[in-house]
Amino acid sequence: MTEQLAFFSRVTGSPAGLQYVAEFIQPALERELIDHVSALPLQPFQFGAYEGKRRVASFGFRYDYTLRRLQPAEPIPGWLGPLIGQIEAYGEPSTKIAQVLCTEYDTGVGIGWHRDKPHFGRIFGLSLGSSCKFRFRRAAGEKWQRYTLEAEPRSLYMMSGEAREVWEHSIPAVEAKRYSITFRTMADRKT
Numbered sequence: 008m009t010e011q012l013a014f015f016s017r018v019t020g021s022p023a024g025l026q027y028v029a030e031f032i033q034p035a036l037e038r039e040l041i042d043h044v045s046a047l048p049l050q051p052f053q054f055g056a057y058e059g060k061r062r063v064a065s066f067g068f069r070y071d072y073t074l075r076r077l078q079p080a081e082p083i084p085g086w087l088g089p090l091i092g093q094i095e096a097y098g099e100p101s102t103k104i105a106q107v108l109c110t111e112y113d114t115g116v117g118i119g120w121h122r123d124k125p126h127f128g129r130i131f132g133l134s135l136g137s138s139c140k141f142r143f144r145r146a147a148g149e150k151w152q153r154y155t156l157e158a159e160p161r162s163l164y165m166m167s168g169e170a171r172e173v174w175e176h177s178i179p180a181v182e183a184k185r186y187s188i189t190f191r192t193m194a195d196r197k198t
């Protein structure tokens with residue numbers, strides 16, 4: 008019985024290491040953050056052949072797909088300071104955010120299946136403007152084991168452990184403009 012229950016939760020459960028907090032920020036801060044992000048010099052990001060074009064700005068570090076390594080980027084802007092403080096407190100005292108990626112998804116744009124680069128540690132993601140289906144999959148024999156998180160505006164998700172290292176994630180075409188701010192620690196810190 009115990010074994011059956013354990014099997015059931017492995018098959019139907021959410022990825023281990025995935026956490027979700029609804030209403031992590033207030034609507035007034037959400038509006039301020041959308042104003043800041045949409046005023047950034049966002050650049051189209053082509054990541055894989057089939058997806059639409061999201062637009063991004065990196066701070067702290069950016070991953071260079073030609074050189075296949077991290078490069079220094081603009082320093083993390085001051086307007087993100089209080090939010091980073093809140094996220095580091097949520098993560099635990101030793102959490103140190105080193106990289107921030109601001110992303111804009113126009114209606115119809117998503118992101119294909121991937122795992123984030125191994126240079127980074129844990130990933131925290133704040134959703135702004137509209138909700139999305141944040142999908143997970145991992146190989147289970149010949150099939151995929153799947154899980155979908157409905158990521159609502161103002162919510163925060165955190166990926167660590169298996170959710171970060173084993174499962175892949177993707178977002179299908181969004182139905183209304185969505186922004187996200189993702190915050191990453193560095194892998195060597197293990198926090």
Ligand SMILES: O=C(O)CCC(=O)C(=O)O
Nearest residue numbers: 108110118123132187189
């Ligand atoms: O927009 C998001 O919440 C996630 C984006 C993502 O998976 C990534 O930039 O690696």
Ligand SMILES: [Fe+2]
Nearest residue numbers: 121122123176
């Ligand atoms: Fe990702």
